[in-house]
Amino acid sequence: MHVIKTIEEMRLFCGGCQKEGLSVGLVPTMGALHQGHISLVKKAVIENQVAVVSIFVNPIQFNNTTDLTHYPRTLDADLALLGKAGCKVVFAPSEEEMYADKPMLSIHFGLLEQVMEGAFRPGHFSGVGVVVAKLFAIIQPTNAYFGQKDLQQFLVIQQLVKDLSFPVTLHRCAIVREEDGLAMSSRNTRLTKKNRPLAAKIFESLQLAERLLPEKGIDFTKEEVRAFLAQQKELTLEYFEIADGNTLVSQIEYKVGKITALCIVVYLDGVRLIDNVLLE
Numbered sequence: 001m002h003v004i005k006t007i008e009e010m011r012l013f014c015g016g017c018q019k020e021g022l023s024v025g026l027v028p029t030m031g032a033l034h035q036g037h038i039s040l041v042k043k044a045v046i047e048n049q050v051a052v053v054s055i056f057v058n059p060i061q062f063n064n065t066t067d068l069t070h071y072p073r074t075l076d077a078d079l080a081l082l083g084k085a086g087c088k089v090v091f092a093p094s095e096e097e098m099y100a101d102k103p104m105l106s107i108h109f110g111l112l113e114q115v116m117e118g119a120f121r122p123g124h125f126s127g128v129g130v131v132v133a134k135l136f137a138i139i140q141p142t143n144a145y146f147g148q149k150d151l152q153q154f155l156v157i158q159q160l161v162k163d164l165s166f167p168v169t170l171h172r173c174a175i176v177r178e179e180d181g182l183a184m185s186s187r188n189t190r191l192t193k194k195n196r197p198l199a200a201k202i203f204e205s206l207q208l209a210e211r212l213l214p215e216k217g218i219d220f221t222k223e224e225v226r227a228f229l230a231q232q233k234e235l236t237l238e239y240f241e242i243a244d245g246n247t248l249v250s251q252i253e254y255k256v257g258k259i260t261a262l263c264i265v266v267y268l269d270g271v272r273l274i275d276n277v278l279l280e
């Protein structure tokens with residue numbers, strides 16, 4: 001495993017790949033890897049001549065310092081998982097390396113960032129945009145892989161690539177779930193053993209919405225989802241939105257055949273859990 005810590009070395013390595021005409025697949029991560037990440041890594045390994053995984057807990061995308069402090073940092077375990085998945089190159093810079101000075105740049109994504117995650121986590125997408133743009137500029141990947149769990153993040157990055165003409169093909173990869181349906185996330189390890197089974201209710205509520213929506217419409221479906229989750233006092237719903245799958249504009253009427261996103265955030269044990277289902 002080749003673990004690269006500096007921007008200069010990473011540039012040299014990727015420049016070498018380009019000279020040799022090798023395709024580079026990038027999987028950007030913040031570490032604390034799980035099988036959701038590994039599914040992206042395996043895809044990158046299969047579809048490219050060189051697969052690079054970046055591991056960097058990006059401080060400028062956290063609007064909550066407790067969340068940043070508690071974010072798990074598990075580099076040795078991550079490297080072991082990546083080795084098994086066939087990844088040979090990891091970019092793991094320090095915070096000083098990535099941001100010798102706090103970046104002055106901020107990026108706005110218009111309507112796309114005014115809803116859901118953007119509304120509840122001010123500044124989050126600017127931080128994501130800056131770090132992803134920086135990774136694309138350093139690594140210049142042919143392909144980049146992101147999970148659908150962070151659907152809004154994917155759409156924001158799609159906009160970034162379009163607006164800045166990055167020559168990279170983006171891949172939105174399916175959500176990987178635990179046996180009971182909970183979307184895999186680095187945050188899941190922070191759930192208590194006692195309450196962990198309740199987390200399955202989140203995906204159950206999305207499945208309920210998927211069933212109700214075509215016949216009962218948006219308002220009724222939203223009410224039922226709220227009522228379903230309210231049965232468990234440990235679960236606190238932050239938002240449940242039924243939105244256009246491309247723009248994330250909240251829908252007032254459901255149209256069969258239109259790409260629709262059912263997006264949810266629930267708190268359990270103080271942990272913020274996000275999930276979605278795309279009706280395509």
Ligand code: PAF
Binds near residue numbers: 028029030128
């Ligand atoms: O999804 C994540 O893990 C992060 O937001 C990303 C894309 C690696 C940027 O820090």
